[in-house]
Amino acid sequence: MASVIAFQLRLLFGMAAFWTPDYKAGHSLVVPVLYLASGFVIPTDYFPATLRAVVEVSPLFALMMAPVRVAVGQSVAAALASQVVWLVVLGAGNRALLALASRRLVVHGG
Numbered sequence: 001m002a003s004v005i006a007f008q009l010r011l012l013f014g015m016a017a018f019w020t021p022d023y024k025a026g027h028s029l030v031v032p033v034l035y036l037a038s039g040f041v042i043p044t045d046y047f048p049a050t051l052r053a054v055v056e057v058s059p060l061f062a063l064m065m066a067p068v069r070v071a072v073g074q075s076v077a078a079a080l081a082s083q084v085v086w087l088v089v090l091g092a093g094n095r096a097l098l099a100l101a102s103r104r105l106v107v108h109g110g
Contacts, residue, residue, distance in 0.1 A: 001083045005063045008090035009034075015094070018101035038064040059086040 013030070016023040035041050038060035044052055055061055063086075066079035 001080070001087065002063050002067055005059055005083060005086055005090065008087065008094055009059065009063070011094050012090065012097070015097055015101055018104060034060060039068070040064050043068075059090060062086045 013023065013027050016026060020026070037055050037058065039055070044055050044061065044065050047055060056065075062079070062082045066082055070076050070079045
C-alpha cells in the first residue's frame with residue numbers, strides 16, 4: 001500500500017507540469033525535505049514533539065514510518081488505517097486536480 005501512496009505523491013508532483021514549464025526544479029527542491037520529514041534520514045521518534053506531531057499526520061509518515069513500526073511490532077491497525085485514509089485523500093485530490101488540468105490542456109499537432 002505504501003507504493004500506491006508513493007505513486008499518488010509522484011503523480012501530484014508530476015501534474016505541476018500542466019502549469020509550469022519545468023516541474024523538476026520544484027521536485028528537486030522538495031525531495032530532501034520529504035526524505036527528512038518521512039523518517040527516511042532520521043526516524044521520526046527523534047524529532048521534537050511539535051514536529052513529530054505534524055509529521056505523524058502527514059502522508060509521509062504513512063509512507064515510510066508506519067511500515068517500520070509494523071515491522072517492529074507496533075499497531076498494525078493504526079498503520080493500515082492511516083495508509084488507507086491517505087490513499088483515499090490523495091486519490092481524490094489527484095482525480096480532482098487531473099480533471100482541472102485536463103480542462104486547461106490544449107494539444108496542437110497530431
